[in-house]
Amino acid sequence: MTTQILWAGFGGQGALFAGQFLANAGLIRGQQVSWLPSYGPEMRGGTANCSVILSDDAIGSPIVLQPDVLVCMNLPSFLRFGACVRPGGKLFVDSSLVEERSSRADIAAYYIPAAQLASDEGMAGLANMIFVGKVIAATGLFDEETVTAAMHKAIHARKQHLLEMNLRAVELGRNYREG
Amino acid sequence: MAEKVLMKGNEAVAEAAIQAGCLHYFGYPITPQTEIAAYMAKRMPKINGSFLQAESEIAAINMVLGAAAAGRRAMTSSSSPGVALKSEGLSYLAGCDLPAVVVNIQRGGPGLGGIQPSQADYFHATKGGGHGDFHMIVLAPSGVQEMFDLTGLAFDLADQYRVTSMLLSDGILGQMMEPVDLAAPPPRELPPKSWALTGTKGQRKPNIVNSLYMNPEDLERLVMERYERYAQIAAAETRWEEFLTEDADVVVVAYGALARVAKNAIAAARAQGIRAGLLRPITLWPFPKAALQALAGRAKAFVAAELSMGQMVEDIELAVRCARPVLRCNRTGGMVPTPEEVLQKLEEATA
Structure with a gap:
């Protein structure tokens, strides 16, 4: 079983961190993992993205071209990558920043106003972790225990308040129902 | 571990x-x-x-x-x-x-x-x-x-x-x-670094680290x-990895990150019934010539995949002494071929 994830957004939205979080969760679960960031000049204010692969087998190319899971935290990412999702794959879009909807019938699309939710809940900047929660809920990639363990790995114990806030953001995403 | x-x-x-x-x-x-x-x-x-x-x-x-x-x-x-x-x-x-x-x-x-x-x-x-x-x-x-x-x-x-x-x-x-x-x-x-400039402390003759030799006989001898x-x-x-080469009709030769792309292509080729394998040099110098020569006795063709216009391909052709065709798969300037592009070469090589 291999899951290929492409996570894209503006620089500063935490797309790369979210990808690392998933890779760490995979590592905790004993999977093979790889994480590859875009490292071009687009990172400065433009689009930033990362390829994450979680697999039970050795990973070949770390470049994700046809994601099973695509997260688009902004419009340029949606326009650039929306068509690449593997048939049967899942697309996650921040509907507070992207008005467009995917016209594809062969994928499942989830529209979450993550940036708005984060701002409403006093956790601005944690839209990425709201998406982590939603992605995990929709894909069943990780159980709650793995998520908590990965969070402890990602955030130092000295920054306890951030740990709780991040876990709360994941929870918010997990329970979010479109409607 | x-x-x-x-x-x-x-x-x-x-x-x-x-x-x-x-x-x-x-x-x-x-x-x-x-x-x-x-x-x-x-x-x-x-x-x-x-x-x-x-x-x-x-x-x-x-x-x-x-x-x-x-x-x-x-x-x-x-x-x-x-x-x-x-x-x-x-x-x-x-x-x-x-x-x-x-x-x-x-x-x-x-x-x-x-x-x-x-x-x-x-x-x-x-x-x-x-x-x-x-x-x-x-x-x-x-x-x-x-x-x-x-x-x-x-x-x-x-x-x-x-x-x-x-x-x-x-x-x-x-x-x-x-x-x-x-x-x-x-x-x-490891051998002791008896040649190093660490100070003689009056105990030995000074070591000299130098690359200038005015006498050509001395220089030739040293070289x-x-x-x-x-x-x-x-x-x-000399180090290398072989992946699925035992029965391979076509062998990709690739190193570094591109060898990983090649492995995806080989898996796709195998799924189509093409017997493909990979030789991945781990040392580029010394180059695994003997391993390639051995494969040239069994495989029908090679594919040299590189993120360049073709540089290692010269060493591959020398190693197999042009006894087998060596197809090229090249992207350059920062571009990376997709597994499908490598697969196309494998199909071409076995067509």
Whole structure:
């Protein structure tokens, strides 16, 4: 079983961190993992993205071209990558920043106003972790225990308040129902 | 086995160097290798090592030369245009028979090129890397674990044979994260550095580190002795990986990050009934000629896949003595072929 994830957004939205979080969760679960960031000049204010692969087998190319899971935290990412999702794959879009909807019938699309939710809940900047929660809920990639363990790995114990806030953001995403 | 840590290839290189006892790092920033310098800047002061951001790449390689002459393990790292600037120092290191480690996280060229991954410095690395008759040991990792393992090996081989080891990697491997087991291998038994400039303390004749010989007979003798050492290296240190080659009709030859893309293509080819395999050189110099020759007896064709316009392909053709067709799969300038592009070549080779 291999899951290929492409996570894209503006620089500063935490797309790369979210990808690392998933890779760490995979590592905790004993999977093979790889994480590859875009490292071009687009990172400065433009689009930033990362390829994450979680697999039970050795990973070949770390470049994700046809994601099973695509997260688009902004419009340029949606326009650039929306068509690449593997048939049967899942697309996650921040509907507070992207008005467009995917016209594809062969994928499942989830529209979450993550940036708005984060701002409403006093956790601005944690839209990425709201998406982590939603992605995990929709894909069943990780159980709650793995998520908590990965969070402890990602955030130092000295920054306890951030740990709780991040876990709360994941929870918010997990329970979010479109409607 | 220790718990694996998720880290970037560049960080794994720096950590491996520190674990190998490298206490002297000299560099100059350039994308996509800057994390090596950043890691060293953070760690070296804590272990009484020296991190120095030099005024240029040329200064950095000459600082490595100085530290190596004093018998210390030293390293510099850069990316393609920066490594080109080090060419003079690489030649002087060879001429002085000094052990050193140089890391090249390749990016597109020529000139300043771009910052995306490339393998277009193969010629520079394997055919000398500077003026004069000399070789460096060139190690080509294909994942973050190998970035760690081969950096440690690079130091041991450099000390064992008194040569420069170059880690020839690329922007993908430098930037990507994978789990790494940070356990260093058991130390090798290495010859004492009796030639090092450590001060005579009145106990012995001064050592001299020098690359200038006005008498051509002396110079020829020294170069020939060096080539005898190169022959020993070729006999003892050639490394490669073979993947599904036992029954392969067509063999991809690829190294580094591209070897991973090739593995995807090979899996897709096998699913179509094409018997494909991979030979992945781990040492680019010495090049695994004998392994290729052996495969040329069984396989019908080869595909040379490179992130360049075709440089290693010359060594492949020499190794198989043109007994089998060698198809080319090339992307350059920072572009990486998709597994489908490599698969097309496999289909073509077996059509």
